[in-house]
Amino acid sequence: MKMLCLCLLPLLSQAQPTATDTARLGQHLRYLTIRQPARSAAHPAVLDSVASYLARHLRAAGGRVARQLVPADGTTYQNVIASFGPEAGPRLIVGAHYDVCGEQPGADDNGTGTAALLELARLLGQSARPLPQRIDLVAYTLEEPPYFRTPHMGSYVHAASLRAAKIPVTGMVALEMLGYYDERRGSQRYPLGVLKLLYGSRGNYVTVAQKFGGSGRWGRRLARRYRASAGLPVRRFKAPAWLPGVNFSDHLNYWHFGYPALLLTDTAFYRNAHYHQSTDTLGRMSLPRLALAVDALRAALLP
Known part of the structure; x- marks a missing residue:
């Protein structure tokens, strides 16, 4: 992996064997950021092409794939859903948005979450044991402005459809920016300065973010297993x-409908200064760390 920026080179010495394939992560990120960089609502044909790519790989992983239409301002966009495990019973949702904000490649935001979702699908499809419950992997459209915090968000449409159909949901995990890490002191910022005393000043970790009362017993168990x-x-x-x-991603819509939900993230703009910039590129990502984040999620979902 020669594309890591200089500030991330120390991470190479910490590389560990992973079930997650870093080469596949890189393949997906190259497609998303180089071949299809304009993944915004202003380019619906690009988003349709990305949706087809996601559906193809999710199906190849063994998922039962469906597309969910998401209308917005006279244009129809798509969520892509892949189901694994039993047809009936409560569902566990893992989701990541594949659109970007404006005209930028969106490697971390949210190419890394989307690539992680595809690799998780491959790992679920290869599981030697039957899954204990249905797991739906959902690639969302329209998470970014101008549709953020509106009913046009792909995750709002998906969560609303679950509620309307009275489908029981065990919990939801949002994958949002999981590829940027920095070992330098002072590389991690916080919404409150005092948090630096608790969590440290190095941006070298994954955060499991929850709101008070927003994920319940399920969220506590999953967070412990992940860690x-x-x-x-x-x-x-x-x-x-x-x-x-705390609520700057797709999990906020599951909270809205009363479902337990949490966020996995590298903390986004609190660490990555390239957030929503043209410089949010693949070369700044740590694929070994992204692979470790996916491995931990697989283990937490399949204890």
Whole structure:
């Protein structure tokens, strides 16, 4: 992996064997950021092409694939859903948005979450044991502005459809920016300065973010399993929903409909200064760390 920026080179010495394939992660990220960089609502044909790519790979992984239409301002966009495990019973949702904000490649936001979703699908499809419950992997459209916090978000449409159909949901995990890590002191920022004393100043960890009362017993168990399984540092962060960043992704819509949900992230703009910029490129990502984050999620979902 020669594309890591200089500030991330120390991570190479910490590389560990993973079930997740870093070469596949790189393949997906190259497609998303180089072949299809304009993945915004302004380019619906590009988003349709990306949806077809995602559906193809999710189906190849063994998922039962469906597309969910998401209308917005006279244009129809698509969520892509892949189901694994039994048809009936409660569902566990893992989702990541594949659109970007404006005209930028969106490697971390949210190419890394989308690539992680595809690799998780491959790992679920290869599971030697039957899955204990149905797991739906959902690639969302329209998470970014101008549709963020509106009923046009792909995740709002999906969560609303579950509620309307009275489908029981065990919980939801949002994958949002999981590829940027920095070992330098002072590389991690926080919404409140005092948090640096608790979590440290190095941006070298994955955060499991939850709101008070937003994920319940299921969220606590999953967070513990994730941390116990991870081959990289993990910080569990629980805060009120009004704290900036806690609800800045697709999990907020599952909270809205009363479903337990949490966020896995590298903390986005609190660490990655290239957030929503043209410089959010593949060369700044740590694929070994992204692979470890996916491995931990697989282990947490299949204890």
